[in-house]
Amino acid sequence: MKILVGVKRVVDYNVRIQVNPDGSGVATNGVKMSMNPFDEIAVEEALRLKEAGKAEEVIAVTIGPKASQEQLRTALAMGADRAIHVETDEEIQPLTGARILKALTDKESPKIVMLGKQAIDDDNNQTAQMLAALSNWPQATFASKVEVEGDVANVTREVDAGLETLAVDLPAVISADLRLNEPRYVKLPDIMKAKRKPIETVTLADLAVEQAAAVKVLKTSAPAQREAGIKVESVDELVAALKEKGLI
Amino acid sequence: MSKVLIIAEHDGANLNGSTARAVTCAQGIGADSVDVAVFASDGSAVAGQVAALSGVSTVLQIDNAANEQAVAAILAPQVQALASDYSHVLVPSTTFGKDLAPRVAALLGVPQISDIMRVESATVFDRPIYAGNAVTTVEAPAGIVVGTVRTASFSAADAGGSATVEKREVSAELPSHTRFVKLETSGGGDRPDLQAAAKVVSGGRGVGSEENFKVIYDFADKLGAGVGASRAAVDAGFIPNDHQVGQTGKIIAPELYIAFGISGAIQHLAGIKDAGTIVAVNKDPDAPIFEVADFGLVADLFEVIPELEKALG
Numbered sequence: 001m002k003i004l005v006g007v008k009r010v011v012d013y014n015v016r017i018q019v020n021p022d023g024s025g026v027a028t029n030g031v032k033m034s035m036n037p038f039d040e041i042a043v044e045e046a047l048r049l050k051e052a053g054k055a056e057e058v059i060a061v062t063i064g065p066k067a068s069q070e071q072l073r074t075a076l077a078m079g080a081d082r083a084i085h086v087e088t089d090e091e092i093q094p095l096t097g098a099r100i101l102k103a104l105t106d107k108e109s110p111k112i113v114m115l116g117k118q119a120i121d122d123d124n125n126q127t128a129q130m131l132a133a134l135s136n137w138p139q140a141t142f143a144s145k146v147e148v149e150g151d152v153a154n155v156t157r158e159v160d161a162g163l164e165t166l167a168v169d170l171p172a173v174i175s176a177d178l179r180l181n182e183p184r185y186v187k188l189p190d191i192m193k194a195k196r197k198p199i200e201t202v203t204l205a206d207l208a209v210e211q212a213a214a215v216k217v218l219k220t221s222a223p224a225q226r227e228a229g230i231k232v233e234s235v236d237e238l239v240a241a242l243k244e245k246g247l248i
Numbered sequence: 249m250s251k252v253l254i255i256a257e258h259d260g261a262n263l264n265g266s267t268a269r270a271v272t273c274a275q276g277i278g279a280d281s282v283d284v285a286v287f288a289s290d291g292s293a294v295a296g297q298v299a300a301l302s303g304v305s306t307v308l309q310i311d312n313a314a315n316e317q318a319v320a321a322i323l324a325p326q327v328q329a330l331a332s333d334y335s336h337v338l339v340p341s342t343t344f345g346k347d348l349a350p351r352v353a354a355l356l357g358v359p360q361i362s363d364i365m366r367v368e369s370a371t372v373f374d375r376p377i378y379a380g381n382a383v384t385t386v387e388a389p390a391g392i393v394v395g396t397v398r399t400a401s402f403s404a405a406d407a408g409g410s411a412t413v414e415k416r417e418v419s420a421e422l423p424s425h426t427r428f429v430k431l432e433t434s435g436g437g438d439r440p441d442l443q444a445a446a447k448v449v450s451g452g453r454g455v456g457s458e459e460n461f462k463v464i465y466d467f468a469d470k471l472g473a474g475v476g477a478s479r480a481a482v483d484a485g486f487i488p489n490d491h492q493v494g495q496t497g498k499i500i501a502p503e504l505y506i507a508f509g510i511s512g513a514i515q516h517l518a519g520i521k522d523a524g525t526i527v528a529v530n531k532d533p534d535a536p537i538f539e540v541a542d543f544g545l546v547a548d549l550f551e552v553i554p555e556l557e558k559a560l561g
Contacts, residue, residue, distance in 0.1 A: 011378070019382045026382055094350065095359050122377050123495075124362045129320065129350035138321055138426040141347050144489070154429065159343040160443070160498065161259070162433035162490045166319070169425040178479070178496055179489065213389040215359045218372065220384045226521060229542035235555040238527065241543055247447075247504045247525055248471065248560060 001111035001170075002057045003046040004104065007075050008036040009068040010121040023219035026121075035071040038116025040078075042176040044183040045146060046114045047079045054148045057081045059108060063100055065089050069199060076194035077186040083199045086207070095212040098130035103207035105135060110171065112153070117142050117175040128175035138168035142177040250279040250370050253308075253334040255327060256286045256298055257344045260316070263297040265444035266340030268404035270397040271303050274338055275405070276367035281305040284411075285330060287323055289316040295413045302409035308416045317428035318344055324351040325420035331356055331392055335370070341396035341499075342443070353394040361388055361395040379495045380518035399443060400501035400522040434488035439465075442491065445474030448502040448523075450493055451486070452478035452516075454509020454530065454549060458486045464508060467553050470560060476500070478510045494519035508549040512537025 011017060011026070012034040018027040035043075046058045060075035062068045063086040072083040086100050105113060118125035132139035140146075140155035144163065147154045148170075157164045158177045168174075204210075232238045242248045252274040257264040267284065274282045285308040286295045295309040308330065314322050327348070331337050337352060339345035341363045353360035366374035371388045373395065388395075442448060449468040455461055461481075468475045476493040477486065493500055495515040501522035508529050510516060517540055520526060528541035529552050538544040545552060 017378045017381050026378060093359055095354060095357075098354060120379065123379065124360075125346050126350035126353070126360050126362065129347065130354035130360075132321070133324060133351040133354035136423065138423070139347070139351065140426075141320075142343060157343075158489050159431075160490060162431060162488065164431045165429040167427040167429050172425075179483065212357070212359065213391065215361060215389065216387040218385040218387055220377075220382050223376065223380055223383050223521075226526075226540040228539050229526075229544065231538070231544045231546065233545075235545070235547075235552055235559060238543055238545055239556065239559040242504070242525070242527070245525060 004110040006115040040183040042114040076197040094126035132173040138172040141175040252279040252336040258294040269399040269402040271405040272402040287315040299411040304411040320347040321426040328355040363398040365401040442474040447473035450476035452510030453480040
């Protein structure tokens with residue numbers, strides 16, 4: 001079976017982002033870009049399923065501008081077999097992203113689509129669920145454990161109440177949470193090898209996908225900051241302060 | 249004219265506190281009516297609790313054996329069937345709502361707005377991006393607005409309502425491809441729910457081990473507080489995942505938050521920004537948590553906690 005895994009180019013998680021003073025967005029010029037960390041976990045899980053003999057091929061997909069190919073190369077260096085770049089300079093919101101992935105799943109017929117649960121830029125946490133809805137496939141979001149047996153995946157999910165397990169018939173969409181695995185480090189020879197792996201480039205028009213009605217961003221602003229308070233010197237001082245506020 | 253439908257979160261017996269916060273968000277929209285749907289195998293008890301929230305117009309009780317567990321793939325087509333009567337569908341931004349709302353939106357062919365933290369109008373909302381390091385003001389396009397409500401941004405609707413409860417049949421084709429197997433809870437006992445607790449005591453990597461977390465639990469019990477943790481503490485296996493506070497864990501807004509041995513990574517701070525008073529105890533005077541703490545104490549948590557317990561009597 002094939003696994004399709006989604007990869008998004010985002011501002012690196014170590015970057016302290018700056019909001020443009022004119023409200024136009026977040027500064028991305030000259031900022032380090034990386035693969036969305038949740039997507040790295042998704043790629044790793046797909047590779048582990050392949051290494052365990054549960055899948056034959058891992059296909060990495062990205063949607064974005066030309067530069068997004070860097071993140072596909074990372075996925076290929078990790079071990080993905082080939083990659084598809086849906087090239088566009090337009091902003092792609094989750095519903096359109098899900099339509100694109102639906103078009104690709106119709107073409108590639110994977111048994112599992114593995115995505116990160118959210119991208120750390122827009123924090124939407126929507127694409128996996130939307131793809132599952134459009135395909136009428138099961139969804140197993142926020143996965144912390146994936147076990148594939150034949151045509152069924154047992155997925156443990158991190159939910160507010162604890163750990164939930166769902167059994168889903170394949171094909172299914174799975175979204176990766178933080179504790180699903182620890183992604184491998186890419187070694188230099190693998191980076192060299194990845195350069196020879198194929199990347200197919202397609203456009204929205206090739207896939208006959210139209211942009212969905214979009215949410216319009218009116219402005220972006222810096223969040224209200226909490227002021228730092230005071231340092232107390234002792235437990236007595238702390239207790240007195242909390243008592244004064246009526247908190248204890 | 250706005251008509252809001254909220255999907256209640258519950259465990260079959262009790263309404264989750266997040267639903268009452270979504271009701272407050274709906275009232276901010278200036279809705280003509282706010283209906284709440286309870287999907288369950290027998291939703292009578294939960295529907296009764298919803299009816300008592302002020303601001304709720306009608307409670308829709310949709311009983312179906314398939315709704316015994318909240319499985320998004322099974323609930324979404326039922327929500328879709330109800331949605332045509334409404335201008336808005338809102339769900340709390342908990343793991344329940346985050347799982348369900350995008351599936352509903354995609355079935356309806358509309359985008360979804362995640363983590364609504366402020367309502368400007370019926371179609372304009374603020375939401376956080378980049379782990380809360382920026383806020384965007386967004387406008388939903390024409391059509392039904394589907395959104396998740398960042399519960400820490402809204403107070404809970406008061407009790408004192410007396411909405412009518414209507415039993416509804418919903419005709420929708422329900423899939424059999426997704427089956428609930430089990431839910432393992434960490435068994436918090438009588439401790440208050442983290443997201444509803446007025447006080448939360450949290451531990452981080454500085455607590456050092458699973459055994460040492462007993463100190464945190466005991467102190468929390470003394471205060472009647474919920475127990476939280478940083479991602480580092482959960483990753484280290486000190487405490488189960490459902491205690492994690494932060495961007496990818498729970499976003500909370502207690503009156504009092506006490507952090508022991510938590511350095512304060514951005515992702516953790518994103519989960520506590522709306523707390524009333526933040527207290528931080530950490531050995532490292534440069535820990536970032538002190539930048540947001542109302543009261544900081546540079547000290548060893550294992551010395552501080554016994555002293556605090558003594559002072560509290």
